[in-house]
Amino acid sequence: MxxxxxxxxxxxxxxxxxxxxxxxxxxxxxxxxxxxxxxxxxxxxxxxxxxxxxxxxxxxxxxxxxxxxxxxxxxxxxxxxxxxxxxxxxxxxxQNNDQNKILWNKKNIKIKKFNFHKFNSQMLRNILINIDTHGFAYIKNIPVTKNGLQSLSDHIGPIKRTNWGEIADIKSISNAYDLTMTTRTLENHTDNPYRFPTQGYIFLHCLKNSELGGENSLVDGFNIAQIMKNKNKKDFNLLSSYKTFFRYKDKTTCLENSCSLIELDDNNNVIQVRFNNRTEVLPYDTIKNLKAYRSARKKFWNEITSKKNNLIIKQEPGDMIIIDNYRIFHGRKGYVDKNNSRYFRQGYMDRDILQSKLKLLR
Structure with a gap:
């Protein structure tokens, strides 16, 4: 130098x-x-x-x-x-805060699987770097216990408490308060866009999966945004400027947020993507504006659901995926579970907590 x-x-x-x-x-x-x-x-x-x-x-x-x-x-x-x-x-x-991001699709992604049995500080560093560069990390052999995900999350920082608690059950229940708690297919989405700020990271831990169905899908949202920008700059500009609306409401909670599907920083770099067909509420607007937005949104959705962009993973007991909720769209295939034994646990972590640990380890 x-x-x-x-x-x-x-x-x-x-x-x-x-x-x-x-x-x-x-x-x-x-x-x-x-x-x-x-x-x-x-x-x-x-x-x-x-x-x-x-x-x-x-x-x-x-x-x-x-x-x-x-x-x-x-x-x-x-x-x-x-x-x-x-x-x-x-x-x-x-000047180069996002230079380490590696865009990927189904064809060029190579899944690195971390074995938690061999966990040490170097592995923690590599897990966090993988999340930072690719938007997710896949860890195997997390303890198959109710709060097993904390065996890793405690090395990073606290799980965020929400109106659903801290670590929450993900399983089919009667009178579901969210479609996550059913056996239906969950289309690719980001979690909780109705919150401000949106949840930073998702810890999804498998205790038991269904025999038929239940696979998870992951899509690189930053890559989708780049595809949109390359194919049609006008649609990209609309999705990064038009403010749509998201809402979650139950008997005790009302959460609302007005935001764009693609969010840019001051240098026009993509810093967050959003999509959640279950909770988006189109704002009242002119026919012209709504028509233009729906058209661009449809193209965005086509890329999000394209098989070439979808990585399919069937988690086994002890498998945990940590997902960057600002970048990765994730979904779940519908499943058959006659004994209602499919059981996942999920927690959220604020963005600054994980990023702080990564900066210290680097």
């Missing part, structure tokens, strides 16, 4: 030459990111000053770069120290 200070630097901008690229750092930005004890607390790393109070005309007087350590003297006669690699990593995170 070659690092040097460019001769084009001036009193306002420090330019670092890094791997044949010139990266500008602005004086006030650098000042705010100083690791000096009078700028940041040494224990927490939190800022001790008000950033808006930094001088507008702050200048860089002198710079020294030695062994990836940067020292800068500013015009207020203060000297500040930096780890240059940390500054570069922060830029990389800001």
């Amino acid at each position: 070659k690092l040097s200070i460019s001769k084009k630097s001036n009193s306002k901008i420090l330019i670092i030459n890094h791997n044949n690229k010139s990266i500008p750092f602005y004086s006030s930005w650098l000042y705010e990111r100083s690791i000096n004890n009078d700028i940041r607390d040494s224990e927490t790393g939190q800022l001790l000053i008000e950033a808006s109070d930094i001088e507008n005309n702050l200048k860089i007087i002198d710079t020294i770069l030695s062994d990836k350590k940067l020292t800068i003297k500013f015009s207020d006669n203060t000297v500040h120290n930096y780890d240059l690699l940390e500054l570069l990593n922060e830029i990389s995170f800001s």
Whole structure:
């Protein structure tokens, strides 16, 4: 790694030459990111000053770069120290936060199965990386007990409590409060789009599966969004801008959210997809707008249900799939269960909890 200070630097901008690229750092930005004890607390790393109070005309007087350590003297006669690699990593995170995502379909996906009997910190790291890059992880030999999924989830963080509790039963019941609790086919969907924020990750643990039917389907929603963008940019733009509506309601709960089926960040990167035919409620709108939305939605649905995009998995007792609910559409084939013995357990985890553990392990 070659690092040097460019001769084009001036009193306002420090330019670092890094791997044949010139990266500008602005004086006030650098000042705010100083690791000096009078700028940041040494224990927490939190800022001790008000950033808006930094001088507008702050200048860089002198710079020294030695062994990836940067020292800068500013015009207020203060000297500040930096780890240059940390500054570069922060830029990389800001510009390429999703560069590690690997898009897949049925043909090119290779399922990596993790054996929980051999669990250690390195396996945990690889499980979380697989979720981050591919949107899911498949783990075998999770204890076949009622709360067996916690044997893994406890190493990551707490299961989120919802109106259904924490770890919930997934099995056919009479007077079902949700179609999940029936034997019918569940079309590909994301969970709980009627919540804000939406559930981050799904832990789906098999205690016993049905002999006939009950297979799970997984679809890479980010790949579907890219397909839509490539085939018809107009439909992609509509699905990423039009606000549809989702609702879940029972005797004790009313959850509602207005959102788009494809959500973009400020750089127009896809950061979330949604689809749930069971809980979407079309908003009142003009015929023209509804016709355009329904047409684009139909094309989106055709890609979601296309066999070439669907990975089919039949979980066995002890198998658990962790699903990125912002990215993966999942479904279930209808099943026959004469003895009503098919039994899954499911829990949710907030997005920041899993991402925090991944960042620490990386």
